[in-house]
Amino acid sequence: MKILCNGVERTLAPQTKLVDLLHDLGLEPDTVVAECDGVILRREAYDTHLLTDGSVLELIRFVGGG
Amino acid sequence: MLWVNERPQPFDAGMRLANLIAAVKPEADLFIVNGFPVVADTELRDGDHCWLIKRGEIPSSDEIDYLLHARHTPGVHARVRQASVGIMGLGGLGSAVALALARIGVGRMLLADFDLVEPTNLNRQHYFVDQIGMAKTDALRETIARVNPHLQIETVNERLTAKAIGRLFGAVDVLVECFDDAVMKAEALRVALTDLKGIGYVGASGVAGFGENNAIRTSRIAAKVYLVGDGESAAAPGQGLMAPRVGIAAHQQANQAVRILLGED
Numbered sequence: 001m002k003i004l005c006n007g008v009e010r011t012l013a014p015q016t017k018l019v020d021l022l023h024d025l026g027l028e029p030d031t032v033v034a035e036c037d038g039v040i041l042r043r044e045a046y047d048t049h050l051l052t053d054g055s056v057l058e059l060i061r062f063v064g065g066g
Numbered sequence: 067m068l069w070v071n072e073r074p075q076p077f078d079a080g081m082r083l084a085n086l087i088a089a090v091k092p093e094a095d096l097f098i099v100n101g102f103p104v105v106a107d108t109e110l111r112d113g114d115h116c117w118l119i120k121r122g123e124i125p126s127s128d129e130i131d132y133l134l135h136a137r138h139t140p141g142v143h144a145r146v147r148q149a150s151v152g153i154m155g156l157g158g159l160g161s162a163v164a165l166a167l168a169r170i171g172v173g174r175m176l177l178a179d180f181d182l183v184e185p186t187n188l189n190r191q192h193y194f195v196d197q198i199g200m201a202k203t204d205a206l207r208e209t210i211a212r213v214n215p216h217l218q219i220e221t222v223n224e225r226l227t228a229k230a231i232g233r234l235f236g237a238v239d240v241l242v243e244c245f246d247d248a249v250m251k252a253e254a255l256r257v258a259l260t261d262l263k264g265i266g267y268v269g270a271s272g273v274a275g276f277g278e279n280n281a282i283r284t285s286r287i288a289a290k291v292y293l294v295g296d297g298e299s300a301a302a303p304g305q306g307l308m309a310p311r312v313g314i315a316a317h318q319q320a321n322q323a324v325r326i327l328l329g330e331d
Contacts, residue, residue: 031251031252040259063248064302065300
């Protein structure tokens with residue numbers, strides 16, 4: 001299946017969870033804000049949220065320091 | 067017309083500063099005309115800007131209001147004076163944001179941090195050696211009062227959670243995220259985009275080191291929601307946080323907060 005992640009098309013295995021994609025991208029899930037198809041996901045949902053064909057995902061990754 | 071301590075006063079030909087001092091502020095002991103110190107026996111000209119100062123005196127709330135009103139674009143001060151801003155985290159970003167907003171007279175601020183002032187903070191945070199060991203909330207409140215003692219400053223001295231953020235900052239006009247911890251930064255933005263939707267928000271990510279100035283950018287995430295930083299430069303061994311670059315980001319945050327307050331989204 002294909003999704004759009006931050007404007008870039010990606011091909012993923014069916015039944016891919018958001019948390020798996022984040023790990024594949026080398027991102028620590030706790031430091032990422034995710035919007036999937038216009039909905040801001042709660043952190044607890046990352047571990048179970050299944051991405052579907054055509055999902056439009058926006059990710060914002062934070063780095064420490066302030 | 068003369069301007070005396072920023073307020074208009076009628077001008078009469080031949081007027082000397084001493085006449086003005088006697089009429090407006092007899093206790094003054096320092097006189098400045100058009101930016102230069104002068105003696106009382108100075109002839110005034112139409113349009114002169116005069117400051118009559120009593121050394122050591124703290125200006126009244128009205129006087130500071132007049133000063134800020136005169137310094138800022140018309141209409142700006144009235145709106146800024148009524149504004150309420152929350153700042154989460156009072157480190158290199160938060161302490162600088164708070165002071166920038168205090169200087170322009172933002173009327174109400176809610177400042178949150180759980181930490182104490184440590185010597186290692188002084189390379190970038192607006193604290194002083196005599197404040198080491200104080201709660202950052204108390205130290206910053208003290209410093210803000212030295213800039214403008216008439217602002218309403220509330221403090222929260224606790225480690226924030228997503229739940230607490232939603233509870234504490236629901237009534238501010240703009241919330242500025244100045245956390246150090248990336249996990250809390252993400253948590254706070256999630257709250258801003260859900261429970262606090264509609265409130266202005268300015269976060270930060272990627273402010274460490276001494277990378278290019280112009281890599282620090284302000285990006286719009288959603289209506290009234292912005293992020294400042296290069297998005298990449300994490301605080302890490304070999305890439306510390308330093309006053310100059312953290313300051314660039316902090317002042318972008320502060321200016322963005324002002325822009326939101328003034329309706330420039």
